[in-house]
Amino acid sequence: MSITNPKTRHEFVLLFDVVNGNPNGDPDAGNLPRVDPETMHGLVTDVALKRKVRDYVQNLQRDEVGNPEEGFGIFIQSRVALNTLIEQAGDAVGIKQSKVPQDAVRAELCRRYYDIRLFGAVLSTGTLNAGQVRGPVQITFARSLHPVAPLDLSITRKARTTEERMETGETEMGRKPIVPYGLYRSHGFFNPYLAEQTGVSERDLEIFWDAMQNLFEFDRSAARGEMAVRGLFVFTHDNPKGNAPAHRLFELVQVRRLDDGRPPRSFAEYEIVAPPAGSLEAHGFPGVTLTRLV
Numbered sequence: 001m002s003i004t005n006p007k008t009r010h011e012f013v014l015l016f017d018v019v020n021g022n023p024n025g026d027p028d029a030g031n032l033p034r035v036d037p038e039t040m041h042g043l044v045t046d047v048a049l050k051r052k053v054r055d056y057v058q059n060l061q062r063d064e065v066g067n068p069e070e071g072f073g074i075f076i077q078s079r080v081a082l083n084t085l086i087e088q089a090g091d092a093v094g095i096k097q098s099k100v101p102q103d104a105v106r107a108e109l110c111r112r113y114y115d116i117r118l119f120g121a122v123l124s125t126g127t128l129n130a131g132q133v134r135g136p137v138q139i140t141f142a143r144s145l146h147p148v149a150p151l152d153l154s155i156t157r158k159a160r161t162t163e164e165r166m167e168t169g170e171t172e173m174g175r176k177p178i179v180p181y182g183l184y185r186s187h188g189f190f191n192p193y194l195a196e197q198t199g200v201s202e203r204d205l206e207i208f209w210d211a212m213q214n215l216f217e218f219d220r221s222a223a224r225g226e227m228a229v230r231g232l233f234v235f236t237h238d239n240p241k242g243n244a245p246a247h248r249l250f251e252l253v254q255v256r257r258l259d260d261g262r263p264p265r266s267f268a269e270y271e272i273v274a275p276p277a278g279s280l281e282a283h284g285f286p287g288v289t290l291t292r293l294v
Contacts, residue, residue, distance in 0.1 A: 001236045001289045004205040006136075009242040010190035013233040013253045014049075014142070014212065015294075017183040017267050021225020023142075024048045025177065032177045033150045042144035042182045049139050049186060051076075052219055054115050056211040059218050068112040072207075075113035075121055083126030085109075090128045101131030109133075110198045117198040118208060136194035137208065142186035145255055146264055148179040178225060181265045187250055192240040209234070213293050230267055231255075232294040233274060243287035252283065252290070 003010060024044040025031035034043040058074045075085060089108040090096060098105075101124065109130055110117050120135025156171040190205075209232075216227040235249045254273040257264065264270070280288045 001238050002202075003209060003234045003236050003291050003293075004202040005236070006190075006195045006200040006202060006205055007192050007240060009192055009237040009240060011235045011246045011249055012188045012190075012212070013231065013250055014139075014186045014188060014229070015183065015231035015255065015272070016142070016186075016215065016227060016229045017181065018179060018224065019181055019226040019266070020178050021227060022177050022179070022223050023182065023184065023227060025223075030152070030175075030177070032152060033148065033179045033182075035148060035150060036143070040147035040149075042148040042150075042179060042184060044142040044184055044186070046139045046141055046186075049142065049215070050115070050119055052215040053118075053208065053211045056214060056218060057114055057207060060207075071111055072114045073112050075109070075116050083128075085113075086123055086126055086128050086130055089130070095128065097127045098129050101129050103131070105130040106133065107199075114204065114207070117195075117200050117204060120194075120198075133198060134194050136191040136198060136200055137188065138191075139188045140186050142184040144182040144184050145270075146183070146257070148182040149263065150177065150179055152177050176223070181263075183230065183255070183264065183267060183270060185255065187246070189246060209293060228267075229294050231272055232292070234291045234293060235280075236289050236291065238287040238289075244285045249280075249285065249288065252280070 001008065022033050024034050026034045035041065036043060054074050054076060057072065086105065086109065089112060090105045093104045093108050095102050095105055105128060106123060109123060110133060116133055118135055118137040120133040122132050123130035124132060153176045155174045155176050157174050158171060212232055213229060215229055233253050237243050252275055256271045256273060258269050258271055275283055275290055277290055277292050280290055
């Protein structure tokens with residue numbers, strides 16, 4: 001069973017970590033790393049993870065990837081208004097305006113934009129209504145396996161922004177919010193029934209798994225420190241309906257601390273326990289295979 005087959009069900013477990021960085025700042029908390037206030041476990045939103053996939057695909061300068069005309073454009077981006085992109089798709093199929101959802105425009109947008117095919121989108125925000133697309137790929141919030149310690153560090157800088165500030169001294173103060181270390185876990189789902197509606201291809205899934213393995217390789221910054229994908233486990237069923245509940249498959253991938261006596265500060269302090277790649281029939285899940293990509 002192939003992990004790039006869009007006609008079967010897939011689930012996956014994603015593990016990634018951060019060292020001295022801010023994996024996902026919270027604008028409501030001064031851009032401090034997101035945490036669950038009751039447990040102090042770190043959080044990374046699904047939106048942040050999907051943004052990494054979009055940016056990775058958009059940055060790929062190979063073959064047809066990144067080109068809307070070839071079907072690999074990115075719809076959600078900062079440089080172009082979404083209504084403009086919807087209108088361009090309408091022009092391509094000869095529809096200018098409509099208050100009623102236009103299936104032809106929706107289909108053209110799915111054809112043009114990779115992230116619409118995978119993640120879905122609301123396409124009814126302007127004068128041309130293209131309805132709404134439910135994405136076949138869904139990703140949960142990532143949560144750290146242990147509590148993290150958000151730090152808001154003071155830094156000094158020489159750079160000045162105004163002439164008035166030049167008179168206040170040689171340096172200015174700044175802030176850098178980080179967590180010293182955190183290992184995060186997220187779960188994902190692929191729905192083949194929705195994939196058929198949006199037109200997901202084997203090539204789309206090939207690119208998606210490539211992006212998931214390299215989420216942070218082209219997203220380096222001082223703010224995010226060292227981030228790395230530490231595990232990517234894909235469960236593939238031999239039919240669209242599936243052969244087992246997703247949560248029972250996720251339970252097969254366990255992450256254990258090797259030393260609980262002190263706060264974790266590196267991935268070497270963890271052990272991943274999972275079945276070997278291949279059929280899971282021996283584990284009570286016939287018709288399901290496990291592929292470990294990382």
